[in-house]
Amino acid sequence: MNVLNFVHDFLGDGAHWHGYDGIPTRLGEHLRYTLEALAIAAVIGLPVGLVTGHTGRGGNVLALIATAGRALPSFGLLVLLFIWIGLGLLPAMIPLVVLAVPPILVTTYEAISSVEPSPVDAARGLGMSETRVLFQVEVPVALPLILTGLLTAAIQIVSTATIAAYVSLGGLGRYIIDGLYQRDYAKVVGGATLVAGLALATLAVFWAVSRIAVSPGVRRRG
Template identity: 80%
Template structure:
């Protein structure tokens, strides 16, 4: 049997479309984990990246933090957090947030630093205060790159949130973990396919957000 046969068999089985283990339920759980982890990572990464980028300080420290965050093994951190904190959502959120913070943090810093200094100097010359310069001058120009960092973090979370199934939570990882345990490769391939589709959907969502949030002038200058 090839992969396409497994995919067809999984999605054509009506039993996979209802109940607590149905596709809508598992997709909803996976999206919830992703949004929670992304929101926490953004709350941490965006303010630090914006402020350090605006003042031009801490770039080396941010690079070290990003390197350390990327070097940490996500599954190993999940196991460690589970041993320390027990089973539940918190041990899952910690490694997902650690995974997502570096791209948000570094990309936001670089995006603000890359803003043309001419309008920034002009705003200062007009007497605009630093928070106003950051939010009204630098942020709109840096927004495309910032959204790129959020998009990268979201894709990584979507792909990695399957680890929640290893600590008895739900999400699409449930199909993969249970399928491997039961030697049900139809379920494994179906779960992996859903993760890939959700990742592509995430790309589409961020494309739509960028079309709405980024001003046409900034988009044209970026292209």
């Protein structure tokens, strides 16, 4: 059987659309893991990236943090945390957050620090406080690149959240793990297809957000 037949067999089976192991349930679990990890990573990465980008200090430190975060193997970290903490959402959430913070942090820093100095200097010349300069001048101009960092983090989380199934959690990774164990390759391919579809849907959501949040002038300039 080819891949398309596997996908058809999996998605065409009505039993996969109902119950605790149904696609809607597993998709909801996967979205929950993704949104929670992305929110935590954004709370950590955005403020630090905004402040360091605005002040122009700490770029080398951020580069080191980003390199260290990207070098950590998510699955290895998951196994270590599972052994240390035990079952639960926390061992799966920490690797996802660690994976997502570097792109948000570094991209936000680069977005703010790359804003042209002329409008920033003009705002300061008008007597605007540093906070107003950051949020009323720099952030609107840097928003497209900031959203790119969030998008990168979201795609990485969507793809990597499948590892939650290794510690007895749910999500779309459940189909991949269970399918491999059961030698049900239609389930494996179907689960992988759903993850890929969710990643594409994430791209579409961020495209829509950028069309709404970014001003037309900044979009044309970009």
